[in-house]
Amino acid sequence: MLNISRRGFLAGTAAAAAALTVNVTRAEDAPKPAEAVKKAFPDGFPTGTLGKTGLKTSILGMGTGMGNGNPYYNMGEVAFSELMHRGFDQGVRYVDTAQNYRTHMYVQRSLRGWNREDFHILTKTPSRTEDTVKSDLGRYLYELNTGYLDTLLLHCMFSGKWPTELAGPWSVLQNAKKEGKIRSAGVSCHSLDALKACLEVDDLDVVLARINPYGVDFCMDDTPENVVPVLQALHEKGVGVIAMKVFGEGRCPTPEMRRESLEFVLGLGCVDIMTIGFTKTSEVDETVGMLAEILG
Numbered sequence: 001m002l003n004i005s006r007r008g009f010l011a012g013t014a015a016a017a018a019a020l021t022v023n024v025t026r027a028e029d030a031p032k033p034a035e036a037v038k039k040a041f042p043d044g045f046p047t048g049t050l051g052k053t054g055l056k057t058s059i060l061g062m063g064t065g066m067g068n069g070n071p072y073y074n075m076g077e078v079a080f081s082e083l084m085h086r087g088f089d090q091g092v093r094y095v096d097t098a099q100n101y102r103t104h105m106y107v108q109r110s111l112r113g114w115n116r117e118d119f120h121i122l123t124k125t126p127s128r129t130e131d132t133v134k135s136d137l138g139r140y141l142y143e144l145n146t147g148y149l150d151t152l153l154l155h156c157m158f159s160g161k162w163p164t165e166l167a168g169p170w171s172v173l174q175n176a177k178k179e180g181k182i183r184s185a186g187v188s189c190h191s192l193d194a195l196k197a198c199l200e201v202d203d204l205d206v207v208l209a210r211i212n213p214y215g216v217d218f219c220m221d222d223t224p225e226n227v228v229p230v231l232q233a234l235h236e237k238g239v240g241v242i243a244m245k246v247f248g249e250g251r252c253p254t255p256e257m258r259r260e261s262l263e264f265v266l267g268l269g270c271v272d273i274m275t276i277g278f279t280k281t282s283e284v285d286e287t288v289g290m291l292a293e294i295l296g
Contacts, residue, residue, distance in 0.1 A: 036289070037091055037288060037292060040292035040293075040295075040296035044091065045058050045059075045060075045091025045092065045093070046295055047273075048271075048273040049272060050205070050206055050242070050273065051205065051206070051235065051240035051272065052205070052239070052240075053183070053240055055183060057094040057119075057120035057150075057273060058091060058120075059266075059272075059273045059274065059291070060291060061120075061122070061273060062083075062084055062087045062088075062275070062278065062284075063096045063244070063277035063278070064095070064098075064107065065096065065098060065277055066249060066250060066277030066279065067249075068100060068101065069100060069101025072279075073101070073103060073106070077105075080106045080110060081106070083278060083280070083284070084110040085110065086281040086284045087278070087288075088114060091288075092284075092288075093118055093120060094119070094275070095107055095110075095120070096122050096123075096244075097122070098126075098155055099136060099140070100124070100126055104140065104143035104144055108143060108144045108146075116146060120150040120151070121144060121149055121151075122150060122151040122206075123140055123149060123152060124154070124156075125152065125154060127169065128166060128169060129169065130169055133169045134172055137149075137176055137181060137182070148180060148181055148183060149181065149182045150184065151182070151185070151205070151206050152182045152186075153187055153188050153208060154173070154188075155188050156188060156190050157187045157190060157191070157194035157195075157197075158191045158194055159191075160191070160193030160194055160197045162187065162194055163197055163201050170201075173185035174203060184240065185204070186204055186207055186208065186239075187204070187208070188208035189207060189208065189210070190210070190221065192221045192222040192226060192227065194221075195209055195221060195230050195234075198230075199233055199234060199237065205239065205240060206239065206240040207234055207240070208244055209241065209244065210227075210243075211224070211227055211243045211245070211246070211268075212246050213261055213264040213265075214252075214257075214261070217248075218245065218248030218251045219245040219248050219249040224264075228268060231268070231271065232270045234270070235269075235270035235271075240272050240273075241271050241272050242272065242273050244275050246261050246265050246274050246275075246276055247261060247277075248261075249277075258286070259294075262287070262290055263294055266294065
């Protein structure tokens with residue numbers, strides 16, 4: 001977890017993954033960490049540990065799902081890679097994608113020249129049957145050019161009965177973990193009932209949840225007062241908690257609001273890492289700069 005406050009943070013160092021499954025090494029001319037970030041975080045970009053999994057990655061992830069992925073798909077491969085590299089250059093090592101976003105191939109190409117084992121790749125399947133989830137997993141490994149996924153989620157849980165309704169697809173993820181094809185399994189939640197149902201699942205590794213201080217008008221499932229206790233309970237169970245919609249899907253128009261949201265989420269004590277969708281390199285710079293001020 002992130003044991004932090006608004007005034008301080010002990011930066012972690014990135015952990016190596018278990019085994020190198022893609023023969024990819026970082027090119028000598030790949031981007032180097034920004035000097036300002038190196039100064040703020042001399043021991044490396046801050047990391048978080050995903051609950052009981054022990055998996056560590058940068059507290060900030062490069063999201064690719066804003067607008068259901070359309071801004072990223074439409075910008076094209078070159079602009080997408082430039083955007084991703086702006087985060088990579090400053091120490092971001094978590095990439096969040098999904099089948100629905102149509103960005104798997106873009107992500108794979110943006111990682112060329114970088115060491116695969118330094119990165120946490122999370123993707124999501126929208127499928128609801130065992131066979132389709134199996135098929136999805138095989139395709140994702142191919143599209144992302146990797147022998148394993150760090151996290152695979154069942155995407156967009158709305159029903160509070162998802163643990164029983166999707167028992168079959170969930171079992172596929174558990175088997176994939178045993179086979180070493182994925183390192184952690186979880187769900188992304190889009191309702192408070194679905195989030196509460198996560199408390200019933202003992203083998204849940206990770207939950208991707210919507211959280212910011214502003215409420216339902218900012219892409220939240222409910223008020224922060226109702227969402228935060230569930231996240232705290234999940235964290236106490238050892239579930240890795242990943243925050244999304246931290247900026248309300250682009251609904252925070254001012255730097256002051258964005259900083260307030262970062263401070264709020266980081267100060268909860270139950271969020272391990274977060275994913276934020278950027279569409280401009282200046283947005284990456286602003287957020288990394290704010291993190292350096294808040295945590296440095």
